[in-house]
Amino acid sequence: xxxxxxxxxxxxxxxxxxxxxxxxxxxxxxxxxxxxxxxxxxxxxxxxxxxxxxxxxxxxxxxxxxxxxxxxxxxxxxxxxxxxxxxxxxxxxxxxxxxxxxxxxxxxxxxxxxxxxxxxxxxxxxxxxxxxxxxxxxxxxxxxxxxxxxxxxxxxxxxxxxxxxxxxxxxxxxxxxxxxxxxxxxxxxxxxxxxxxxxxxxxxxxxxxxxxxxxxxxxxxxxxxxxxxxxxxxxxxxxxxxxxxxxxxxxxxxxxxxxxxxxxxxxxxxxxxxxxxxxxxxxxxxxxxxxxxxxxxxxxxxxxxxxxxxxxxxxxxxxxxxxxxxxxxxxxxxxxxxxxxxxxxxxxxxxxxxxxxxxxxxxxxxxxxxxxxxxxxxxxxxxxxxxxxxxxxxxxxxxxxxxxxxxxxxxxxxxxxxxxxxxxxxxx
Numbered sequence: 001x002x003x004x005x006x007x008x009x010x011x012x013x014x015x016x017x018x019x020x021x022x023x024x025x026x027x028x029x030x031x032x033x034x035x036x037x038x039x040x041x042x043x044x045x046x047x048x049x050x051x052x053x054x055x056x057x058x059x060x061x062x063x064x065x066x067x068x069x070x071x072x073x074x075x076x077x078x079x080x081x082x083x084x085x086x087x088x089x090x091x092x093x094x095x096x097x098x099x100x101x102x103x104x105x106x107x108x109x110x111x112x113x114x115x116x117x118x119x120x121x122x123x124x125x126x127x128x129x130x131x132x133x134x135x136x137x138x139x140x141x142x143x144x145x146x147x148x149x150x151x152x153x154x155x156x157x158x159x160x161x162x163x164x165x166x167x168x169x170x171x172x173x174x175x176x177x178x179x180x181x182x183x184x185x186x187x188x189x190x191x192x193x194x195x196x197x198x199x200x201x202x203x204x205x206x207x208x209x210x211x212x213x214x215x216x217x218x219x220x221x222x223x224x225x226x227x228x229x230x231x232x233x234x235x236x237x238x239x240x241x242x243x244x245x246x247x248x249x250x251x252x253x254x255x256x257x258x259x260x261x262x263x264x265x266x267x268x269x270x271x272x273x274x275x276x277x278x279x280x281x282x283x284x285x286x287x288x289x290x291x292x293x294x295x296x297x298x299x300x301x302x303x304x305x306x307x308x309x310x311x312x313x314x315x316x317x318x319x320x321x322x323x324x325x326x327x328x329x330x331x332x333x334x335x336x337x338x339x340x341x342x343x344x345x346x347x348x349x350x351x352x353x354x355x356x357x358x359x360x361x362x363x364x365x366x367x368x369x370x371x372x373x374x375x376x377x378x379x380x381x382x383x384x385x386x387x388x389x390x391x392x393x394x395x396x397x398x399x400x401x402x403x404x405x406x407x408x409x410x411x412x413x414x415x416x417x418x419x420x421x422x423x424x425x426x427x428x
Contacts, residue, residue, distance in 0.1 A: 004122035008131065010180040011115040012138045014074050017173045018111040019142025020150065021081040021104050024166055025050070025088075026232045027151050027251070028159075030240070035159055036094055040371065044362025046101050047233045051355035053105030055348050061109045062344025063200060065117055066337060069183035073114035075174050080107030082170030089163030112139070113343040116327060120339070121184040126273065129328050133269030136324045137262040143231055147254040151247070207341050211400035212333035216346040218397055219283040220326030222390025223319040224350030226290050226383055229357045230316060231257060234379075241371035243303045256310060257317040265321035272328045277405075279325050280398045284391065286322040289315050291387050298377050323350050329401075353386045 025032060025047060033043050065073050084103025091097035119131045154162040207213055230238075231254060239250040272279055293315040297304050304312075326346045334342035361379040368375030 004185075007181050008115075008118055008122060008135070010177055011070065011074060011118050012135055014078055014173045014177045014181075015111055015115045015135065015139035016142040016145075017078065017170055018081060018108050019139050020145045021085055021142075021166060021170055022050075022108050023143050023146040023232055024085070024150055024163070025101065025104075026234075027146050027236055027254075028154050028162075029233065029237055031154060031159065032097075035092070036097060038094070040362045040365035042094075042362075044233060044358050044365075046097065048355050048359040048362070049098060050101040050105035050108075051232070051351050051358065053102050054109045055351040055355060057106055057109035058113070058344035058348045058351075059204060059341065060344075062113060062341035063203075064110075065114055065340030065344075070114040070117045070121075071178065071181040071183050073110045074181060075178035077107040077110030077114070078170050078174035078177060080104075080110070082107075082167045082174060085163050085167035085170060089160045089167060112136075113340060113347055115139075116343055117340055118181070118183070120331065120336075128331070129273035130266060130269035132327060133265040133272075133321055133324050137265035137321055140258045140261055140320060144255050144258050147251045151251055155247075203338055203341060207334060207338050208345060210333055210342075211397050211404055213330050213342050213345055215280065215394065215397040215401050216326035216328075216330035216342070217349040218326075218390050218393030219280065219329060219349070220323045220346050221349035221353045222287045222387060222394060223283055223290075223325070224323035225319075225353035225357055225386055226294070227257065227261075227316045227319045228350060228354045229361070230313075232354065233358050234361055234376075237371050238376050238380075239309065242373045242376040243309060245306070245309070249306070253310060253313050257313045260314040260317040261320040264318045265324070268318075268321050268325065272325050276328070276332065277410075279329055280394055283322060283325055283394055286318055287387055287391060290319055291384065294380065294383060298380055303373065326350075349390075353390070357382055357386065 029043060032046070033039070036042075061073070081104050084100045084105075084107065086100075087103065088097055088100035091100060115135055116132060119135060120128050123131050150162060150166060153165060229235075235254060235257075236247070236250050239245045239253060240247060245253070268282060271282060293312050297308060297312050326349065327343055330342040330346045331339065360382045361376075364379040364382070365371060365375050368378065
């Protein structure tokens with residue numbers, strides 16, 4: 001078991017650095033606007049392009065993961081991101097900067113689902129939901145690295161030293177991951193036999209058509225996009241330009257975000273493991289809480305008090321670990337030979353919504369003429385259609401998944417009956 005934790009810990013560290021690379025451009029958004037002399041729409045386009053690449057690579061990454069294993073994917077992903085950050089460090093013109101973000105998005109796409117793949121290979125099934133949650137939340141410490149030391153280095157040393165430092169750390173972990181990580185215990189490695197395009201297409205269709213995969217997809221979509229948009233691109237500009245906070249205070253709130261997610265993650269992991277057939281209720285509760293707290297903040301005609309902004313950050317941050325429930329759902333139904341493909345499909349959900357929202361916010365801000373309070377308030381309203389789509393998707397695919405379980409003799413007791421039983425026991 002000690003070896004399992006060593007290998008998993010190395011994978012988590014590689015994912016942590018991937019999060020640093022992913023979020024570095026978001027925290028340096030205002031500096032990037034000055035460096036490249038671009039407006040909000042073009043600036044958001046940088047991150048949108050990165051997320052488009054990330055989302056588009058999920059299915060290919062899943063297929064490659066099923067065939068090559070986690071070790072090769074994690075090491076390759078770290079090296080590609082380091083190259084992208086190196087390009088960005090020296091970029092003074094848009095084309096080179098764009099190329100750098102494409103590479104970061106590509107390497108990022110190879111990392112997370114590969115680290116997740118290590119978990120069921122090295123840990124017993126009863127621990128998988130909790131370890132998966134810890135994987136996601138410990139990895140989010142990379143956001144703290146970008147919000148505090150990276151941002152401080154950016155302000156003190158400048159653009160090029162900051163991004164070269166991030167690239168150097170990424171290359172270090174590419175070497176470490178290749179040296180330490182093993183795909184599975186000896187004799188238990190699972191590899192898919194190479195197949196042609198027709199067989200690959202059939203595998204993709206089979207995985208997607210299973211209602212459990214689509215339930216995971218919509219669960220991931222509805223819980224993850226708000227906090228990811230906030231952390232990846234528009235959180236710092238919103239807090240500084242619209243809400244009037246200083247850069248250091250805004251950075252502290254992003255740190256609070258990570259801490260809140262790390263506290264919520266293990267709790268959700270335990271609940272997901274204990275009540276595997278009630279996971280959709282966790283997802284719907286998180287989505288409703290996100291929508292509610294945003295409604296309170298956006299209803300104000302003036303900047304919100306710091307305590308309310310802190311509450312906003314805490315509540316939406318639960319969506320990060322909440323999105324991991326989507327992977328738990330997909331894992332229930334996907335065989336090991338196509339688990340990477342299923343995880344890639346689930347991961348598309350949240351990032352597809354994220355890239356849509358990031359670009360839409362940029363367009364609204366561009367049309368409004370800048371980063372003002374009213375412009376941001378209008379822009380954040382674009383979240384609500386996504387919650388509606390994801391909520392309907394969860395409800396529809398949940399019903400189909402339950403019908404599928406019923407064909408296997410697994411019948412779910414209605415929640416109202418469970419609550420009634422609990423009340424009866426408490427009275428007795």
